[in-house]
Amino acid sequence: MCGRFTLFTPLSELLTRFSASIDPMIQYQPQYNIAPSQSVLAVVEEGGQNIIKPLKWGLIPHWAQDPKIGYKMINARAETIDQKASFKTPFRRQRCLILSDGFYEWKKVGKEKTPIRFRLKEDKPFAFAGLWERWKSDEGEDIYTCTIITTEPNDLTREVHNRMPVILHAKSEKLWLDSSVDDTELLKSLLIPYPSSEMEAYEVSSLVNSPKNTGTELVAPLNSL
Template identity: 45%
Template sequence: MCGRFTITLPLDELIVRYLIFENRLAKFAPNYNVAPMQFIPAVISGKQGNRLGELRWGLVPSWAKEDKIGGSMINARAESLTEKPAFRKLLTSRRCLIPADGFYEWQQREGGKQPFRIVMKDGGLFSFAGLYDIWTDPEGNKLATCTIITTEPNSLMAEIHTRMPVILRQEHEAEWLARDHADAASLVKLLQSYEAAKMRAYTVSSAVGNVRNNSKELLEAVK
């Protein structure tokens, strides 16, 4: 699964990287411990170009009776997207990119769980493949939410966990966002494990397990 990540790079870098036409972020600050149910930066394709805005992490389908369901829908398995009612329609109509520069995963060991931070070897920005939806409460208030798609682990991640988030190759990002792309079969083909050779993992402090901790010290390697 993917339950925590980081996005610490400057806003200007996001705007350039994703060719943002419209920025709807009211505020932006480095987040060293992004957690479910938080509002996170996300990119979608608008009519005139890419839009950068906020989505709450934890999908609430438009047909849900209440928004509490979001806490149990932070991830969606790539292998079953076309089978699940909550994801099937979104795959062909409401896709997004979720920028990150690292993510955390916990490895089960005899003495407990050890957190790792996984990043690109070049330290660069990358994109999780996501789906989003818009839910309306009984009073008419709208809530935009998202989920991060996961897949089978690559050789690096297999040593840590049984799943990993889908990181789209940069050359596939435009296809994933394209508003007129509704071919589910070809979209699913993009949801592959990222190349392990381009990634690295290192152990970090168990302090990352507490969502209230959010400082650059969480990024530091520990023995």
């Protein structure tokens, strides 16, 4: 699964990297410990343009009666994404790029769990494959939510966890965002483990265990994996 990640890359770099624009009213702040139910930044395609929008992490299906279902929908398995009722419709029509520059997993050694941060070796921002949904509350408010797709681990992440988030190759991002594409097999072919040779991992402070902690010290390397 993927239950915590970071995004502190300067906004100007994100706009260039993803060829996107952003609503000037959005207040961008670096995030060193993003947790479920919090707001994340995602790229969606609208009218042929890439737009960065805030989405709440934890997908609420449009048909849901209780928004609390979102707490169980932070991840979607790539293998069954076209079969599950909660995900198959947005998989065909409402795909997004969830922006990140690193994610955390916890390595269990005996009774201890050590937090590990994974990132690209080039230390550049990247995109998780995501889905988004719009849910309308009883008060008529539109709530936009998302989920991160996970897949089998690569050789690096396997040492820590049996799943990893899908990191899309830059060349695949345009296809993933294109809502006119509904070829299930083609889309699922993108949901594969990112090459371990292009990633690195290192131990970080246990302060990251609590989402209340949000400082830059959370990403400081302690020991390499």
